[in-house]
Amino acid sequence: MLASVPSATLHGVDGRPVAVEVHVSGGLPGFTVVGLPDAAVRESRDRVRAAVLSSALTWPKHRVTVNLAPSGRRKGGSGLDLPIAIGVLVADGSVSERDVEDTAFIGELGLDGSLRPVPGIVPMVAALTCRRVVVPVECAVEARLVGGHEVRGAAGLGQLVSALRGQGPWADTAARTTDATELPPSPDLADVRGQPVGRRALEVAAAGGHHLLLVGPPGSGKTMLATRLPGLLPPLGRDDALEVTRIHSAAGVSLAGGALAQRPPFRAPHHGATEVSLVGGGTAWLRPGEISLAHCGVLFLDELGEFPAVALDMLRQPLEEGVVRIRRARRAIDLPARFLLVGAMNPCPCGEGSVPGACRCTEAARARYARRLSAPLLDRFDLALGLGRPDVDDLLGGPPGEASAVVAERVRFARLVAATRGVRCNAEIAPQLLDELCPLSPEGAALLERRLRSGALSARGFHRIRRVARTLADLDDVGPVIGERQVAEAIHLRDARGAQAHEVPS
Amino acid sequence: MRGLGHLADDERFAAAIAALGAGPARMRRFIDGYEMQGAWEALARGRHGADPDGRYKSKATPALLESVGERCARAGIGVRILGRPGYPAALASDPEAPGVLFTLGNPTFIDASPRVAIVGTRSATPYGLGVASELGRGLSGAGVVVVSGLARGIDSAGHAGVLAAIGGAPPVAVIGTALDAPSRPAEQQLQRAVADTGVVLSERAPGSAGAPVWLFAVRSRVIAALAHVVVVVECHRKGGSLNTVKCASDRAVTVAAVPGSVRSSASMGCNALLVDGAVPVRDVQDVIAAVELAIAGQSGIVPPRRPARVTPEGGLRCPVPNPISARILETLDHDPANLDTIVRRCALPLADVAVALEQLAAAGLASGAGGWWSRPGR
Structure with missing residues (x-):
């Protein structure tokens, strides 16, 4: 028996x-x-x-x-x-x-x-x-x-x-098919009024897969911008969709429509998140963490400075490799985690520090806040942007911005161009290929040289700016050689730092 | 007679008494009318007139005496006792003068020089930092000693300006922490540079950890007492610099203030001071005029040299590179604006703005930090 x-x-x-x-x-x-x-x-x-x-x-x-x-x-x-x-x-x-x-x-x-x-x-x-x-x-x-x-x-x-036993019917519901459910519309970029630089940065992030850091006071539209990023990304391909569906299913997270994932996921964990909930793990079941749930999509970390420093530093390896390798004494798994990271933070605890002279935080509080983010993590951001509160005129009567669909079309084109180089997106161009894939015009090179010589740019920043400039050149469709305009724009899209920028006396 | 290290015996005892950590007033009572050794021994026995309960008895140990002496010797710190030779006369006449002053560098130049305090907020704007640095450089060049607190922001900018002046008057820094207390690398560097050319003063004994908040407040009185004119460069509505201003007005020291935008939170305190009758400061000339007035009738002070007035838009500016840059330059002023605002104001694509800002920066017509752009200071 x-x-x-x-x-x-x-x-x-x-x-x-x-x-x-x-x-x-x-x-x-x-x-x-x-x-x-x-x-x-x-x-x-x-x-x-x-x-x-x-x-x-x-x-x-x-x-x-x-x-x-x-x-x-x-x-x-x-x-x-x-x-x-x-x-x-x-x-x-x-x-x-x-x-x-x-x-x-x-x-x-x-x-x-x-x-x-x-x-x-x-x-x-x-x-x-x-x-x-x-x-x-x-x-x-x-x-x-x-x-x-x-x-x-x-x-x-x-x-x-x-x-x-063949004595009764199956309880199958043939009515529920995979494509019967309509997805709710995702937030549209047209709702964002003003913010010309923020919109541009979002487009560049989507086109080149560049990690984006938004620094600004409360109410400057950081979250509003970030939630519109998935709408700019191209829809998932068949393989990616299966992978995303598998991860979400494994985590017990329901997908919109209960069917195959079509849109890039958007995950926004609260800053109280533990290390395990972010990177994955746990007991017998080894649940995928938020970074795996954001695979092929966007991981938005609002209030970046409030996350536990240990948890943030755990993101460094997945950001490099696209997978998170979880190792426990008895078991080991590799979870896919290739995501676009968007961080948002206030310039200082009071939030006003980006406006020169407006900050009322104590020195110690600012230093503590600045220490929260390790330099290696900050370095992973290709784009760092300071946002101000939106202009009142724009808010009340300004023209609506470009719709997501228009921008997404440009993004799709830029990604196609990037794909001809053998990379998924420009952010993944290896340093040794930069000279070949991102040639600079003499004016552009001169601009970067000036920045390097003045000490305002590190070697790593130099690489990152060239990748962003590559994406800008693809978006503007200017051909293989990157011009001065793209280099200058890339520099300025990476210019923001926290409140500490205003400390140094002239 | 020389005792341990480079300190004389009474200096050693005075340093140890200061290391007990009493407030400035009690400290004065500890040493008034005493020989240093006698005061120390009375304290160690719990029999000092200013310490009838013997509260400092347990602290006043031979180990403390030795460690303070060693620390002074190691860091090259000098000890000046109120009423003895070597103590700055400019400070000695003050009713609240510190009983013991620790020095890094030689303070002898202080008495014969005209002195201006440059004070202001820690969270300063580029405007304030620029003005402070310019005043520091100009005053030092005119032979005026600049007194400041070495704090982040305006204080540091003022001293950075002094150090940039070639052959100028030496700087004086008054700090709230001990002279050998650990500080941020940037501060440490500046403190060393000030000590090399001028002098750094503190009433906190070496080895004292941190500083209670009140010490920063009482430090202001030393700055005010040393200065002939106190210039507030930038100050919030209830900023800490107003404490220095109060100390200055108690001592009938002239208070001057740099006007700022009425919309800038960092200038609110200054503008309020101007309304209350502070001397307005536009440039070094205005400060020097105030100094001349303040030291009139005092003998033994070398009057400041009057530098030639420079035109506000100096003669050696590069021409504006091109029409787009010119358009962007028009939208910039001395108040920093962020990239978003500039793009909106001139309605040009970001790439054009970025190229133009780089050109303007290279030509010295614009300066930016952390995504905020303004016209540079004069």
């Missing part, structure tokens, strides 16, 4: 196949689960037994042993409830082995026998190799995104068993 039911658990953003082996034999009635289950799986014993009994099915009056193979690896999540229940029923003879042949089960059970959705359906289904997969009916749409399986949705254990 042995049964083996295929299922899967979640490990980071990947599914791992698990075989649920159930053995029912003589002896005192009992129920044990072995194979390194975590707390949620151990608790499934009680759920499964109650669910089977409330579904008018019989629970074996024998000793039941469940093994989760491979038994050396830790397993988490409540998705194993359903395969355990089915395994017990098959081993006990309530359901014939033929009815569940080549079928995998994923789902959480309620005490009344109902099936509940679980996070991570997309990667878990992708990890399965069998013909048929049964998932909670709410997850069926997500499970079908993977393709290659016959996906069946089930609403409750009793109904599922009769459907498996």
